[in-house]
Amino acid sequence: MASRVTFILGGARSGKSRYAQHLAAAQPHAQVLFVATAEASDDEMAARIAAHRAERPSHWHTLEEPRHLAAAITAWQPEPELILVDCLTLWVSNLxxxxxxxxxxxxxxxxxxxxxxxxxxxIQTSRAAWIIVSNEVGLGLVPPYPLGRLYRDLLGNVNQRLAAAADEVIFMVAGLPMRLKG
Structure with a gap:
């Protein structure tokens, strides 16, 4: 991979996950760990998770961890060559x-x-390349309720921290990548 840490942001249905998987798949010999943060809280979400599983190459390893990403990734052995985290949006919500x-x-x-x-x-202590996906939630209206505003603010801060640490930042719009950094 050209960058050790690639951070991909965008709105809902902007093509973030597809682009992240494309980048990972472009490393055909890399041992990939796909870290999924979604939980199947209802039938519709279970169907979405199943569809995402079906889209991933069968030789990728999958770690489903909704909350404690660092602990779960650190415990995974052997350390993979590429770690794809999809996504921080659900992770912050789950927390x-x-x-x-x-x-x-x-x-x-x-x-x-x-x-x-x-x-x-x-991320800093890992030897793996990383691709991390998150939603940009700061472009819309201010949420009308306190939990929504708190969530937007916390995710915005997480996104800023990851973008600052990343070697490359990509913003997705309508399936098109726009390079912001790197």
Whole structure:
């Protein structure tokens, strides 16, 4: 791979995942670990997950981890040559939804910040190439409820941290990649 850490952002249905998988598949001899953060909370989501599984090459390894990415990736042996994380959008949502209600915004910020720091440390100490996917949620309207605003702010901060650490940042629009960095 040209870059050790490639961060791919975009809106919903912008082609992020397809592009990320294309980049990974372009390394035909690389041992790929696909890290999926989605959870099948209903039938529709289960069908989406099944469709995504079917799209991936059968020789890729899959790790399904909705919350503790760094710990799960660090524990995976042997270390793969390429790690594709899809996606941080659901990961941050899963972290928030793991907290007791009513949601304490300070606890949420602390949890997301700690998990983000752990992920960044995992990336820095890894010898693998990384492709990381996330949604850009800051281009729309301000959410009308506190949880939505907290989620948007936390994911925005996570995206900024990953973009700063990445060698390459790609923004997807209508299936077209726009290079922002690298």
């Amino acid at each position: 928030l939804l793991s907290l007791p209600e009513p949601l304490d915004s300070t606890a949420a910020e602390t949890l997301v910040q700690a998990e983000t720091e752990a992920l960044l440390k995992c």
